[in-house]
Amino acid sequence: MRLSRHARRVQRPAQIRGKFARHTKCIRARVTFCFRRALRRFVFAAALFSSSAFAADPLNSSSHPQDDSRPPITVQPDSSHPDDEGEHTETNLVPVVGGSTDLGLGGGYFAGIARIKQGADPFLWNIDSSGLITFKYTHSKLSVPYQDFYARLTIPRLFGSPLRLEIRPSYTWESIEYFGMGNASSVAGVDPSDTYFKYTRGHPQFDVDVRTKIVDHFIGRFGFRYIYNSISVPLNSKLADDQRMATDEVKRLIGATDSHSVFLLKYGVQWDTRDNETSTHSGTFDTIDVKLSPGGSTQFPYRYGEATLNLRGFLPLGTKRITLATRVVGDWMFGNVPFYELARFDDTFALGGSTGVRGVPAQRYYGKLKLFGNAELRMEVATFRALGKELAFAFVPLFDAGRLWADTESHPELDGHGVGLKYGYGGGVRVQSGSSFVIRAEVAGSPDATPISGYFAAGQAF
Numbered sequence: 067m068r069l070s071r072h073a074r075r076v077q078r079p080a081q082i083r084g085k086f087a088r089h090t091k092c093i094r095a096r097v098t099f100c101f102r103r104a105l106r107r108f109v110f111a112a113a114l115f116s117s118s119a120f121a122a123d124p125l126n127s128s129s130h131p132q133d134d135s136r137p138p139i140t141v142q143p144d145s146s147h148p149d150d151e152g153e154h155t156e157t158n159l160v161p162v163v164g165g166s167t168d169l170g171l172g173g174g175y176f177a178g179i180a181r182i183k184q185g186a187d188p189f190l191w192n193i194d195s196s197g198l199i200t201f202k203y204t205h206s207k208l209s210v211p212y213q214d215f216y217a218r219l220t221i222p223r224l225f226g227s228p229l230r231l232e233i234r235p236s237y238t239w240e241s242i243e244y245f246g247m248g249n250a251s252s253v254a255g256v257d258p259s260d261t262y263f264k265y266t267r268g269h270p271q272f273d274v275d276v277r278t279k280i281v282d283h284f285i286g287r288f289g290f291r292y293i294y295n296s297i298s299v300p301l302n303s304k305l306a307d308d309q310r311m312a313t314d315e316v317k318r319l320i321g322a323t324d325s326h327s328v329f330l331l332k333y334g335v336q337w338d339t340r341d342n343e344t345s346t347h348s349g350t351f352d353t354i355d356v357k358l359s360p361g362g363s364t365q366f367p368y369r370y371g372e373a374t375l376n377l378r379g380f381l382p383l384g385t386k387r388i389t390l391a392t393r394v395v396g397d398w399m400f401g402n403v404p405f406y407e408l409a410r411f412d413d414t415f416a417l418g419g420s421t422g423v424r425g426v427p428a429q430r431y432y433g434k435l436k437l438f439g440n441a442e443l444r445m446e447v448a449t450f451r452a453l454g455k456e457l458a459f460a461f462v463p464l465f466d467a468g469r470l471w472a473d474t475e476s477h478p479e480l481d482g483h484g485v486g487l488k489y490g491y492g493g494g495v496r497v498q499s500g501s502s503f504v505i506r507a508e509v510a511g512s513p514d515a516t517p518i519s520g521y522f523a524a525g526q527a528f
Contacts, residue, residue, distance in 0.1 A: 124228035125279050126338045128349055129187065153183040153190075162198065166420055166521045168428040169212040169240070170202030176524075188343070192220045204259045211241040228279035232289075239268040242406065243429045244305045247316050248472035248480025249488070251431060258427065258516065263304045265323075267406055268296040275332070287334040287355070292327070295404070299323045305405075315477060319432075320405045327365050328404065330357045340380065344526070345458075345498055347386045351378040355412070361402070370401030374412055378528055387446040393528045397436040400474070408432040416470065417488050418514075420521040421528065423466040425490020425512030427519065431470050433481070438468020438488075440528060444496065460496040464510065464527075465489070488514060494521075 158178045165171035178194035195217040202211050216236035224231045243263045245251050253263075275289035299305050309320050334355035340346045353376045361369030375396045382389055397411040409429045414421045416436045419428035423438050441464065448459045467489035472480040494508030508521045 124223050125230060125277060125283075125285050126340065127282050128339045128341055129343055153181070156180045156182055162196070162524065164198055164522050164524065165200045165212075166428070166523070167519045168419060170200035170209075171522070172198055172200030172212070174198035186223070189220075189222065191222075192218075194218050194220075205261075209241065213237075213239045224276075230277040232273070232275040234273040234275075235271070236273075237268075237270045239266070241266050242409075243427070244303075244308075244432070245430060246304070246308065247312075247319050247408070247432050248477065248482075249431060249433060249469050249486045250480060250482030261300075262302065265297065265299045265303060265305050267298075269293050277336070280335075283337055283339050285336040285338060287332070287336060287353075289332045291330040291332060291357075293330075294325075294327050295406075296325045297323055297406070313479070315473070315480065319403075319408065319434075319472060321402065322367070323405070326367055326404075328359055328361075328368055329366055330359050332357050344504060346380045346391070346526075347382050347389045348380055350380070352376070359401075368402050368404050370399065370403045372397065372399045372403075372407075372411075374398075376412070389444045391440075391442040391444055391526075391528070393440045395436070395438055395468075398474075399434040403434060405432070408434060411436055417468055420508075420523050423468050423488055423490050423512075424464065424508060424521065424527070425466065425492060425510030425519050426488050426514045427516075430514055431488065433470035433472045434474060435471040436468065437470070438466065440464070440466045442527070455499050458496075458498040460498070461493065462496055462506070462508070463493040464508065465491045466510075488512070490515070490519070492518070496526075 156179070158176065160176050161173060162176050163171070163173050174197040176194070176196045178192065180188075180192040180194075181190040183190050195215075197215040198212070199210060200212040202209050214236070215238075216234055218232060218234040221231045223229070241264050243258070244265060245253050245258065245263055271291065271293045273289065273291045275287065277285050277287045280286050299309075305320070305323070308316055309323065312320075332355065334353055336354075337350065337352045339349035340351050341348050353374070355372075355374045355376070357372045359366070359368055359370050361367060376393070377395075378391070378393045380389055380391050395411060395416070397416065399407065409415055409418075409432045411422075415428040416422045417431040417438060418426040422428075423440075442462050443464075444460055444462050446458050446460045450457055450459070467487055469486045469488055470481075471477075490510040490512040492508060492510030494506055496504055496506045498504045503524070504526055505524055506521070506526070508527075509518050510521075511518045
């Protein structure tokens with residue numbers, strides 16, 4: 067049937083709309099494909115000008131995943147590889163056992179969920195959490211000296227840039243020992259496990275850390291920390307007796323022992339050329355960190371600061387299976403420092419404990435100035451597969467040494483005369499799973515140990 071001129075004019079727009087509707091999906095698909103292709107080519111072109119910004123590790127181009135067969139994200143894209151190839155989510159929930167002769171032996175959990183993408187080392191983002199409770203049997207009594215729980219969000223490439231964000235809420239409750247101030251404090255003729263030398267500290271804490279690339283390998287760091295400290299000092303204790311009856315210098319170093327809050331501003335710079343963050347075989351990792359507490363109020367009474375120089379070096383000896391790992395640490399605290407921080411550096415114990423001078427009991431020595439070093443010979447003796455994973459077994463002899471000073475001024479009555487070196491020696495084994503998880507067990511002797519100290523923990527000592 068022949069249509070009138072008016073009908074043909076009405077039908078033509080309808081036909082156009084029909085054709086447009088039939089081809090909309092095709093057009094959208096082509097636009098989406100072209101946009102993705104252009105975006106990927108832009109990323110590739112930008113990487114030519116700054117390859118380290120899109121390297122496996124955006125802050126350190128020397129760091130590479132263990133599996134070098136995975137293509138980096140700077141590989142030229144093509145249509146045969148979809149955008150989400152190799153991207154997936156990994157989850158872990160495992161029981162853990164840990165502790166030391168200082169804190170007792172206990173158990174807990176480790177949980178984690180991470181978004182993984184090929185060539186993006188170690189992940190796109192990660193949420194992990196851990197908890198540990200330890201038990202210790204002394205003087206025919208079972209105690210719970212340590213409880214620690216944390217959760218942490220890590221984003222290595224915030225907003226797609228070389229900006230690493232970490233947010234970490236945590237809670238720790240610990241029974242801590244105090245034997246006196248200075249490098250010459252003595253426990254001769256007494257039982258160091260006696261409750262007379264103990265006090266307790268519980269502290270919920272919230273940390274935010276941001277690291278950003280200045281140039282390749284050179285990293286700036288800033289953040290803040292809030293801590294609430296709930297402290298209990300028994301009246302019949304060494305700490306309470308020193309607070310009442312010790313010399314004026316010791317009384318000044320101890321200060322008040324009331325519960326309080328601390329707010330810290332954190333700044334630092336880092337130089338990182340390590341080949342792998344978790345299991346390092348070559349390179350250096352050197353840091354300068356400064357923490358400042360404005361303080362000066364009723365709720366935040368402590369106005370003080372801390373400056374830490376931490377130098378780490380890793381040297382392969384002929385083969386990547388044998389690595390000489392060394393560290394030198396200098397730590398200076400100034401101002402009105404909370405007394406419990408005087409045994410610590412970088413949120414862990416200094417002369418003593420599993421990450422300081424091993425062999426020396428944790429919390430053994432208190433002072434504002436600390437200098438110590440560590441040396442390990444990490445020897446991978448075997449690799450094997452178990453539970454579907456590649457594992458490496460290593461034997462590690464170690465030697466640590468250092469000393470501290472009670473204050474920046476000379477106090478030989480507290481620090482003694484001469485070198486006054488505190489040291490520990492021993493060895494241990496390490497089991498590494500992939501490139502991101504290490505378990506270590508170590509024993510160390512020291513003139514301060516009774517008779518040896520033992521440690522079982524996750525992660526390298528440094």
